[in-house]
Amino acid sequence: MIEFHLDGRSGISPYLQIVQQVRQAMRLGLLTAGDQLPTVKDVVARVAINPNTVLKAYRELEHEGLVAARQGVGTFVTATLTDESLAAHEPLRKELAAWIDRAREAGLDTESIEALFTSTFRSLIEESA
Amino acid sequence: MTSTVLKAGGLTKRYGRRTALADCTLTLPAGRVVGLVGPNGAGKTTLLHLAVGLLAPSAGTIEVLGRRPAADADQLARVGFVAQDAPVYAALTVGDHLRLGAHTNPRWDQRLASERVRALRLDPAQKAGRLSGGQRAQLALTLAIAKRPDLLVLDEPVASLDPLARREFLQGLMAFIAEHDASVILSSHLVSDLERVCDHLVVLVDSHVRVAGDVDDLLAAHHRLVAPRAAAAELPPGLEVIEQSHTDRQSTLVVRGDAPADPAVVVEQIGLEDLVLAYLSQGAATPDPVLEVTR
Numbered sequence: 001m002i003e004f005h006l007d008g009r010s011g012i013s014p015y016l017q018i019v020q021q022v023r024q025a026m027r028l029g030l031l032t033a034g035d036q037l038p039t040v041k042d043v044v045a046r047v048a049i050n051p052n053t054v055l056k057a058y059r060e061l062e063h064e065g066l067v068a069a070r071q072g073v074g075t076f077v078t079a080t081l082t083d084e085s086l087a088a089h090e091p092l093r094k095e096l097a098a099w100i101d102r103a104r105e106a107g108l109d110t111e112s113i114e115a116l117f118t119s120t121f122r123s124l125i126e127e128s129a
Numbered sequence: 130m131t132s133t134v135l136k137a138g139g140l141t142k143r144y145g146r147r148t149a150l151a152d153c154t155l156t157l158p159a160g161r162v163v164g165l166v167g168p169n170g171a172g173k174t175t176l177l178h179l180a181v182g183l184l185a186p187s188a189g190t191i192e193v194l195g196r197r198p199a200a201d202a203d204q205l206a207r208v209g210f211v212a213q214d215a216p217v218y219a220a221l222t223v224g225d226h227l228r229l230g231a232h233t234n235p236r237w238d239q240r241l242a243s244e245r246v247r248a249l250r251l252d253p254a255q256k257a258g259r260l261s262g263g264q265r266a267q268l269a270l271t272l273a274i275a276k277r278p279d280l281l282v283l284d285e286p287v288a289s290l291d292p293l294a295r296r297e298f299l300q301g302l303m304a305f306i307a308e309h310d311a312s313v314i315l316s317s318h319l320v321s322d323l324e325r326v327c328d329h330l331v332v333l334v335d336s337h338v339r340v341a342g343d344v345d346d347l348l349a350a351h352h353r354l355v356a357p358r359a360a361a362a363e364l365p366p367g368l369e370v371i372e373q374s375h376t377d378r379q380s381t382l383v384v385r386g387d388a389p390a391d392p393a394v395v396v397e398q399i400g401l402e403d404l405v406l407a408y409l410s411q412g413a414a415t416p417d418p419v420l421e422v423t424r
Contacts, residue, residue: 006325011400014325044303048296049325050162051307 001038002030006047014049018057026066026081037067037075134159134280134312135180139189142175149175151336152189157314157329161343162306164327165316166405172336173316174213177284180314181210194279206235209278213285215269219258223251226272234276242275245301263294267301274305281306283315287322299326320402330401332408339408344401351404354382356394365389372407383407 002025006014025031038046040054058075061067068078103113133156140153150172157163165173178184179191182199191197196204217226223246231237246253249267251260257268266286273281286302287295303326306313317323323330331341340347351371354361361380364370368386375381383404388396399407 008321008325041304041307044307045300047325048299048303050328051303052161052328053325 001036003038004043004047006049015053015057015060018043018054019060022057022061022066023081026077026079031077032080033077035077037077039074132159133157133192133195134161134163135191135193135314137179137189137191140176140179140186140191141188142172142179142184143187148336150179153338155331155338155341157312157331157341158343159312160310161329162313162315162327163329163331164320164323165314165331165333166320166323167316167318167333168409169318171333173318173333174284175336176333177210177282177314177316181208181282183210202235206276207279209273209276209281211266211269211273211281211283211286214289215262215266215286217257217260217265217268219256221257222253223255223257223260223268224253226257226268227253227275230272230275236277238275238277241277242271245271245275249301261294263290263297266290266294266298270298270301274302274309274311277309277311279311281311281313281315283313285316285318288317288319295322302326320405324401330405332405334409334411339411347404348399348401351383351385351399351407352388353397353399353403354380354384354388354394355397356380356382356391360391360393364394371411 002021004018004021006017010017012020022031022037031037037058040051040058043049043054044051058067058069062069062075066077066079066081067075069075100113103116108116135155135157137153137155140150140155141148142150153172153176165176167173175184179186180193180198182193182197182205194204194207198208199205218229221229227239227242227246230242231239245267249264249271251264251268257265260268266289270283270286273283281302283302287298290298299322302313305311315323315327328344329342330344330347332339342350354364356379358375358378358380361373361375361382364382364384368384368389370382370384372383373380383399388394
């Protein structure tokens with residue numbers, strides 16, 4: 001079982017923070033197929049948020065095929081994210097590092113690199129959403 | 130349960146010559162945690178007192194759970210109310226309060242009340258007058274939820290609490306609504322208190338409702354625009370400007386409506402607190418002179 005924590009100053013909505021923390025826990029192998037997520041009541045009694053926020057996060061995870069709700073029992077993890085995606089991390093990190101080097105050589109400073117990455121990332125995410 | 134928990138039409142409350150609530154038209158959906166936000170003196174308590182039937186309207190209508198507030202014993206049993214500063218009977222013990230609740234409420238849930246008192250580690254023999262502010266608020270909340278209301282109305286429930294007590298109070302409240310299908314209306318002069326717990330928001334300024342709606346819809350409908358002054362002057366019609374500030378070159382606006390496609394305009398998401406502040410300052414920019422005199 002995992003516990004959620006919410007950062008009020010991150011600018012990321014509470015519902016998305018829960019989704020991200022579940023995905024993160026799955027990537028790190030803290031949650032694997034068959035594990036139960038905390039019940040809505042447990043989450044709200046711990047972090048004092050609206051129950052609908054938790055339900056929305058769990059529905060989103062269900063929609064992504066990562067978890068499934070069992071009526072009257074709880075929400076369970078149905079997928080395992082660790083194996084293939086962890087293996088892919090290192091080569092991707094190297095490619096990104098090489099890209100950052102090229103950006104520096106092209107004369108971009110740290111802030112410009114970050115801004116370029118963030119804006120490209122956001123527009124790609126929005127397109128695919 | 131009806132799908133609407135509160136419906137007000139042209140609701141107005143005057144105290145003598147002073148208008149505390151003016152022409153309030155509002156529909157609040159059931160099953161939500163509604164945050165009623167506004168500065169002190171905006172009319173929040175008046176609206177809540179009208180909702181629970183402690184006050185009668187000067188004009189207009191109000192229905193709660195489809196009925197007139199405090200219409201009869203059944204209506205009273207369906208609405209739980211905790212007034213500002215969580216009043217309790219100082220000379221009575223915690224146990225006395227629970228017994229009083231059991232005697233006066235037809236739908237009283239003794240198990241829920243006892244479990245909460247145990248979980249909060251309140252001593253049933255303790256006089257309520259000797260409880261801390263946080264414990265008193267928790268006792269008042271216990272009484273209000275053990276009557277198993279369909280609607281829980283809380284007036285500034287966390288304003289006087291320290292951060293830890295505030296967190297614990299909201300944890301208890303959220304745990305209750307996660308388990309029981311109750312609607313909640315709670316007021317605060319601080320948006321930050323409500324941001325995580327509310328999914329519906331009403332902003333009240335100078336006795337008028339400025340904006341109301343589901344939090345997600347409100348956040349999706351509002352944007353912050355940063356633009357050169359010239360571009361800001363030519364915004365497309367249909368965009369409602371809530372707040373604006375200008376330097377000689379640049380304009381910063383909070384708007385409601387679809388974001389413009391103009392590449393010169395930087396469109397940013399806006400957080401709930403900034404959104405509410407924009408509406409509050411809109412009130413300050415165009416003060417109602419009559420209200421300014423009476424406040």
